[in-house]
Amino acid sequence: MHPSDPLKNILYVDLTEKEFWVEEKPELFQNYLGGTGVAIKLLLEECPQGCDPLSKDNPIILAVGPLTGLYPFASKTVAMFKSPHTGNLGESHCGGRNAIALRMAGYGAVVIKGASETPIYLAIHGDKVYFRDASALWGMQNSFTVGRIIRENEPNAGFRSIMRIGGAGEKLVSYACVTSETYRHFGRLGLGAVFGSKKLKAIVISGRRSLPIKDKREYCRLYDEIYHKAIESEVMKKYHDLGTAENIMPLNKLGALPTRNLLYSQLEDAEGISGETLASQYLGRRLACSHCPIGCIHIAALREPYEDEAYFYKTTMISYDYELIYSLGSMLGVSNAHDLLRLIDKVETYAMDAMSAGVTLAWATEAQRQGLISERETNGLKLEWGEAEEYIKAIDLIIKQPNEFYQALARGVEYASTKYGGGEYALSFGGNEMPGYHTGPAAHIGFLIGARHSHLDNAGYSIDQKTLIEKQLSPEELVEKLIEEESWRQILSSLVVCFFARGVYQPRVVEETLRVTGFNIDDPKKLGREILEEKYRFKTREGFNLRNLSIPKRILETSSAIGEIDGEYIRRSIEYAEETLIGVKG
Amino acid sequence: MRLAVVDTDRCIGCQSCMFACTRRQGETGFAHSRINVRSKGGMERGFIVVVCRACRDPPCSKVCPTDALKPRDGGGVIFDSDRCIGCRNCQNACPIGAVFWNEEINKPMICIHCGYCINYCPHGVLTMEET
Ligand code: SF4
Ligand code: SF4
Numbered sequence: 001m002h003p004s005d006p007l008k009n010i011l012y013v014d015l016t017e018k019e020f021w022v023e024e025k026p027e028l029f030q031n032y033l034g035g036t037g038v039a040i041k042l043l044l045e046e047c048p049q050g051c052d053p054l055s056k057d058n059p060i061i062l063a064v065g066p067l068t069g070l071y072p073f074a075s076k077t078v079a080m081f082k083s084p085h086t087g088n089l090g091e092s093h094c095g096g097r098n099a100i101a102l103r104m105a106g107y108g109a110v111v112i113k114g115a116s117e118t119p120i121y122l123a124i125h126g127d128k129v130y131f132r133d134a135s136a137l138w139g140m141q142n143s144f145t146v147g148r149i150i151r152e153n154e155p156n157a158g159f160r161s162i163m164r165i166g167g168a169g170e171k172l173v174s175y176a177c178v179t180s181e182t183y184r185h186f187g188r189l190g191l192g193a194v195f196g197s198k199k200l201k202a203i204v205i206s207g208r209r210s211l212p213i214k215d216k217r218e219y220c221r222l223y224d225e226i227y228h229k230a231i232e233s234e235v236m237k238k239y240h241d242l243g244t245a246e247n248i249m250p251l252n253k254l255g256a257l258p259t260r261n262l263l264y265s266q267l268e269d270a271e272g273i274s275g276e277t278l279a280s281q282y283l284g285r286r287l288a289c290s291h292c293p294i295g296c297i298h299i300a301a302l303r304e305p306y307e308d309e310a311y312f313y314k315t316t317m318i319s320y321d322y323e324l325i326y327s328l329g330s331m332l333g334v335s336n337a338h339d340l341l342r343l344i345d346k347v348e349t350y351a352m353d354a355m356s357a358g359v360t361l362a363w364a365t366e367a368q369r370q371g372l373i374s375e376r377e378t379n380g381l382k383l384e385w386g387e388a389e390e391y392i393k394a395i396d397l398i399i400k401q402p403n404e405f406y407q408a409l410a411r412g413v414e415y416a417s418t419k420y421g422g423g424e425y426a427l428s429f430g431g432n433e434m435p436g437y438h439t440g441p442a443a444h445i446g447f448l449i450g451a452r453h454s455h456l457d458n459a460g461y462s463i464d465q466k467t468l469i470e471k472q473l474s475p476e477e478l479v480e481k482l483i484e485e486e487s488w489r490q491i492l493s494s495l496v497v498c499f500f501a502r503g504v505y506q507p508r509v510v511e512e513t514l515r516v517t518g519f520n521i522d523d524p525k526k527l528g529r530e531i532l533e534e535k536y537r538f539k540t541r542e543g544f545n546l547r548n549l550s551i552p553k554r555i556l557e558t559s560s561a562i563g564e565i566d567g568e569y570i571r572r573s574i575e576y577a578e579e580t581l582i583g584v585k586g
Numbered sequence: 587m588r589l590a591v592v593d594t595d596r597c598i599g600c601q602s603c604m605f606a607c608t609r610r611q612g613e614t615g616f617a618h619s620r621i622n623v624r625s626k627g628g629m630e631r632g633f634i635v636v637v638c639r640a641c642r643d644p645p646c647s648k649v650c651p652t653d654a655l656k657p658r659d660g661g662g663v664i665f666d667s668d669r670c671i672g673c674r675n676c677q678n679a680c681p682i683g684a685v686f687w688n689e690e691i692n693k694p695m696i697c698i699h700c701g702y703c704i705n706y707c708p709h710g711v712l713t714m715e716e717t
Contacts, residue, residue, distance in 0.1 A: 158624025210615035269700045288600035295598035317630035
């Protein structure tokens with residue numbers, strides 16, 4: 001690391017005492033780079049074993065990496081915390097402007113401890129930290145409004161990030177998210193509820209410093225190589241053109257698009273919510289994270305009439321992505337783009353994880369159809385596939401929580417199904433709701449053994465589509481592949497590079513960036529594996545056990561893109577993962 | 587030649603141009619960027635690109651008490667750092683906010699219309715133009 005690189009500075013904030021201080025930890029960054037690597041070390045240190053995720057003891061760690069501010073696509077911040085959703089490792093990644101803002105404020109990481117008694121928001125402007133009264137903002141359900149107000153109140157437009165919660169975070173919905181720059185999220189595993197439990201409505205962070213460069217010529221050469229490779233690559237073009245929504249039609253064709261709580265893996269009229277339809281009828285703008293020339297963020301313009309007056313309209317700008325189209329579209333049998341966008345907007349307003357919300361509602365729909373719950377529980381709602389109006393009301397009720405049923409839905413599908421039954425079709429993996437890939441066993445094994453139970457941990461869906469579709473792999477071979485991918489991704493998320501740019505950040509390029517930024521890492525792959533094992537160390541410490549994982553029956557019943565999935569194969573894979581990752585023999 | 591902002595509606599807010607400007611100066615980050623991209627009050631409304639537009643008769647130059655900013659052929663100004671006393675008159679005179687401030691040395695930073703950043707704007711927002 002360059003000796004004057006401010007990456008080594010960690011900002012500690014104590015919300016209880018309203019104090020802050022900076023500690024320099026160059027070695028931590030030298031050894032673990034930043035992002036995931038540094039955050040997991042800090043989490044192991046700061047999070048007391050067995051702590052209640054919604055207590056003041058649970059720390060929030062935000063970390064960026066050595067490439068942030070130096071190379072394109074290093075545009076994400078890693079958040080780590082103990083998840084109120086799974087009761088275990090919480091890690092989520094967010095784009096927008098927070099990574100650049102944090103780095104330009106002069107830090108590599110921020111550790112937030114304690115809890116405030118009254119609502120506050122934090123304003124971090126370079127080396128100044130302010131604890132601002134947020135009493136007037138508390139109770140404000142709409143995360144857009146919160147952003148708008150803070151935007152007006154704080155300086156440094158263009159150099160800042162505003163991360164905030166909406167109603168879901170305040171109401172401690174265990175899958176509440178934190179929204180940044182209106183359209184990006186720390187989406188999964190409930191960081192929003194951790195904010196809520198600390199009475200922390202928002203964090204605004206800004207900075208505009210410069211960062212040193214050792215060898216200017218080498219730096220610029222490598223910058224150009226990365227930049228041009230990305231701009232000219234087909235994959236990146238795809239992300240810019242239709243965005244991740246492009247995947248709806250191909251996955252549907254393959255029979256991999258989870259539909260109606262995965263009773264099916266194809267949606268008859270998927271075209272209605274395809275990337276193509278959304279782009280041609282609704283796309284209003286495309287945006288980028290700071291320092292990403294691609295710009296995969298797609299914003300739809302939804303024009304709706306007011307019912308009480310003719311010629312009176314409102315236009316809402318709504319961001320859409322594959323995962324939201326799956327979870328609030330196909331999963332709920334919604335195949336009309338207008339309805340889908342209204343649902344997305346609802347979830348976004350309250351700032352909750354769309355995947356968890358959609359999968360939970362899909363389970364509730366099936367449970368109601370089966371008579372496990374009735375209108376008594378649903379407060380009179382009749383949840384039915386494709387009925388967006390009812391779902392919109394249900395989301396309001398998840399926030400209001402008028403009865404035990406909605407309190408249960410606010411804790412996700414695993415909790416709700418334990419209480420009301422229907423566990424066979426509760427699509428939960430390690431406590432986290434299913435992502436939108438029913439491609440084959442690799443995807444599901446990936447969700448189960450991935451440290452975050454996310455499709456982005458190890459991209460099992462890609463192994464299904466590229467390898468398993470052609471040939472069989474033994475459970476051992478498959479798990480080795482998944483772990484290898486997840487290990488490598490620890491390097492990318494420690495640097496912190498957007499996973500969409502992984503094609504550009506191949507091992508050689510990564511090694512060169514490390515060299516140019518003055519990091520001495522002998523074997524990045526080995527370090528990636530070590531970071532993954534550290535994450536597993538935390539998981540095990542907090543009671544996670546691969547052997548206790550339940551496999552939702554539904555995934556074995558509905559044919560995937562590569563046919564029926566064998567439960568025994570999944571079990572053997574998990575056993576092998578346990579042997580490899582934790583050293584426990586089956 | 588001058589740097590021209592052709593169409594801000596094509597801007598995706600990636601700030602690659604800002605990083606290019608400081609890279610050209612041998613560093614990275616934002617401290618010394620002479621171009622700024624910020625949202626029009628929320629990302630949903632798109633972006634504003636703030637940069638010197640190479641005025642023919644630059645107001646910043648007119649208010650400089652020490653002649654540190656001389657009109658440049660083709661528009662804009664040439665800055666003579668030695669003459670500058672850091673009074674900020676130029677900054678106050680620029681109606682579009684394109685006079686940025688170097689806090690370390692207490693002097694203005696204004697685009698020199700070198701054109702480096704346009705190579706890093708992938709969406710045709712910036713271009714070089716004859717004046
Ligand atoms: S033209 Fe040159 S000086 Fe002006 S903003 Fe672009 S890179 Fe900076
Ligand atoms: S490089 Fe182009 S698209 Fe990106 S912020 Fe600058 S002007 Fe906008």
